Amino acid sequence: MKWLSVLALAGSSQAALRFGCSTLTIQRLDPVVEPGNTPSSHLHQIVGGNAFQANMTGDVGEQGTCTTCTFSEDFSNYWTAVMFFKHSNGSYKRVPIMQNTALPNGINGGMTVYYTQKDFNSNGNNKITAFKPGFRMIVGNPTTSTLDNAKKNIGLRFVCLAEKATRFPELPDFPTKACKGGIMTVHHFPSCWDGKNLDSPDHQSHMYATTKEAFQDAGPCPASHPVRVAQVAYETLWDTTQFDKMWPADGSNPFVLSYGDNKGYGTHADYLFGWKGDSLQRAMDSSCMFNACENGRPLKSQAVAAMNKCTVKKMVNEDIDGWLPALPGHHM
Template structure:
């Protein structure tokens, strides 16, 4: 994800590209896509978006919520990723705080940055971009993976504006400005299934790298949809003075991974009515899409007010040993990412 694409996007004729913040809705062990109805799920997630989030989710999510933590007040989708922990030398684990992105409105409570782009960062390639449909969901990544995946990256931040180089695994040294996790979803749909048993095979990826020009969708997945992406900034710098003496990486994702191959993310579509299609048919960029041009938006105070009560009663900030953050009671291999 090369940062010069931002400058290109602002100078070149373009179709809609959405880039917006969502405050944290909840941090708890729930996963209504991969482990529906299981309370608690195997590992901790940070969730943003609409307040219809719950252990089981079905139907048109956009019509079920009453508030959203996202800038666009018509977006009741849910977006979630695993949580990062710091492992102390005594074997205890401490949750790493989430930072707001400095390119977004000030005061957002943690959360993440969400993108909906088209063929690449600044163009739809003259193709019709079709909105996701009510009931649609997907995941990207695999918690059991032992290899890297396109579009799933880590960035060692010098400042919050650092965007490269992108790394396939955790940084191997302290990062002055923290660590950013990046999750890009595929954008070619089979045109039939709102989900699939593995939550991935109804989608197909044609981009070699994030925000790069995407190849044509194959006949098996002919419908071009927006490419969804998340960026989450973790305040790891506060732990730099505690880096292990042996030089090993002290950061661990909540599914018990200190390498990063298993990084993953979930998405449940929940835009109201035709809002996302209106945006994809528009030529606005980023915050120029707000205030009814063409999407309704809200301020940071309203975003931060939206929340859901935790279904799981446990300490999410620190744990010893790791099973207090991560459970092996549910076999991971029976679920897919």
């Protein structure tokens, strides 16, 4: 990200958070879309607080005792579908995630999470309202099946990494060649809320996206969704390089998301709010930027070792490592 222009505004603008979260668990659980199902339909890569389980209700910020995220008051959960490599012999192997260069060294796997004021790159002076206990949302849809529809999901993109710092071009589908530095998935969530509903039947309609491509400011919120909340975004870096020498001879893409999508059109992510007390609101009302928000200015933070130590028990007993004959939850 070209953050220099943002940093120039730091003195006068409100907070922007960028922080890492190590892996909490990798399981077939989805308390937003499939609450109570053990297992859910497909495998997820999950970070955040240890209150995570198949069914989550109440104030999650008061339920967690540890978190894999930098900010120790953030018991939210953040998750995406898992990426797999499909071998020419038909077997699958899970692609591990790796930390972003902007994060401290030693994070176990790692996802980069952003809470910004407008869009992914810009900070502003809007009043940002923190999410309320019980809030949740998703972005993207695993049933998206055409390139045209994938292109319309602005803010859901892939980047073929030459190195970890690569950010362009953003692609609506999987790269068509081996990527020297791996593949990054990017998920921007909507930042306009109806101000009433903590969720909705489709987990999306209580929110409205005014996101624009790349580094343009998001548009104003409509009257139907008048409350500006933080622009939540994830960057997940997949270490695909170990599979470079196994790339199919015909040049076809060998990667597939855990629900069976080998195009990437249906890339999606889930968010379940769990900041403790008023910590997120205090951050959004402050003028701190990134790691300047740590160490009590205004947010409590923790070292990488504490992030990596936090985990949850395995609630779905199935093999997700090694070469698998089928994707977890899918029959051969």
